Structures are given as structure tokens and as C-alpha cells.
Amino acid sequence: MKKxxxxxxxxxxxxxRLxxxxxxxxxxxxxxxxxxxxQKGxxxxxxxxxxxxxxRPKLKLECVVSDRxxxxxVDTILKHGRTGAVGDGKVFVQPVDDAYRVRTGESGEEILQAHPDAAATT
Structure with missing residues (x-):
């Protein structure tokens, strides 16, 4: 898992986001x-x-996903975030040892599954 x-x-x-x-x-x-x-002031x-x-004001976007x-x-963030000007931002990828779903106590990568029907719930 990576953050x-x-x-x-x-x-x-x-x-x-879209x-x-x-x-x-x-x-x-x-x-x-x-x-x-x-970026200058x-x-x-x-x-x-x-x-x-x-x-300078920025948004910090965070997510934890499986390695695959x-x-x-990252490609999605770079594609939409890049203007070519100073101040476009940075992306950091860090290892995550474990993750837990609070509601059920489940742990591991199975709680990070992508949601194939997520686009239908907008």
C-alpha cells in the first residue's frame, strides 16, 4: 500500500477528482x-x-491505494495539474504498513479496493 x-x-x-x-x-x-x-511571493x-x-494557497490531496x-x-494528478509554470505543486508517494476500516475492524489491502460503480453515484 502507498499513500x-x-x-x-x-x-x-x-x-x-472527476x-x-x-x-x-x-x-x-x-x-x-x-x-x-x-514560486516567488x-x-x-x-x-x-x-x-x-x-x-501561496494550495490544496493537499491525500489517498491510500494499493501498489498496483x-x-x-499519479499520472492523473500530473495530467491535470501540470501547467508548465512554477508553482504547479508536488506529488509524494510513501509506503503504508497497514490500514484498518474503523467500522468493521478489517485490515489490509482489501479495504482499499477500487469502486467500479463509483462513477454512477455522483
Whole structure:
């Protein structure tokens, strides 16, 4: 199992979500985050003073999938998240030792099964 963490632009989220849903991967966690990287800050003028904001807003997308599905998820994120400009974001893939379904106590990869009928439940 792998955990995929992607930091993406807000406008990239909906196309990513729709394609993943169509592929049978509806389970995502999303957080609004701010961060800095190679992207420069934005300088604004407010009441005569110049303010530079180096923390840019991004969305953090997280999901845990079986090893065989990692490349599909990453390719989808890269396809819709890439503009070619600085600030497109990053994708990290990390190992996950185990996972448990709270409701039933089940564990392992069987709780991460893709949902083939997920697109029908939009």
C-alpha cells in the first residue's frame, strides 16, 4: 500500500477528482494549505505599504491505494495539474504498513479496493 500526497493548484482539483471518480477511486482527503517553494511571493500594496506574501494557497490531496494503482493516480494528478509554470505543486508517494476500516475492524489491502460503480453515484 502507498499513500499519495499531492500539493496542487485549486483549479486542478475538479478535473483530477472527476477522472479519479471515473476510474473508480472516489476516496480522497482534501486540505487547504499554504506553502512556499520556488514560486516567488506576491507583492501587494495595501494602504500605501507594500506587503509580500510568500505563502501561496494550495490544496493537499491525500489517498491510500494499493501498489498496483499508484501509477494510475499519479499520472492523473500530473495530467491535470501540470501547467508548465512554477508553482504547479508536488506529488509524494510513501509506503503504508497497514490500514484498518474503523467500522468493521478489517485490515489490509482489501479495504482499499477500487469502486467500479463509483462513477454512477455522483
Amino acid at each position: 499519495i500526497e499531492a500539493f496542487i493548484r485549486h483549479e486542478a482539483f475538479e478535473p483530477i 477522472e479519479l471518480l471515473g476510474l473508480g477511486f472516489p476516496s480522497l482527503s482534501i486540505s487547504e494549505v499554504k506553502g512556499s517553494g520556488r 506576491i507583492t501587494e500594496r495595501y494602504r500605501g505599504a507594500e506587503l509580500t506574501n510568500y505563502l 494503482d499508484v501509477q494510475t493516480i
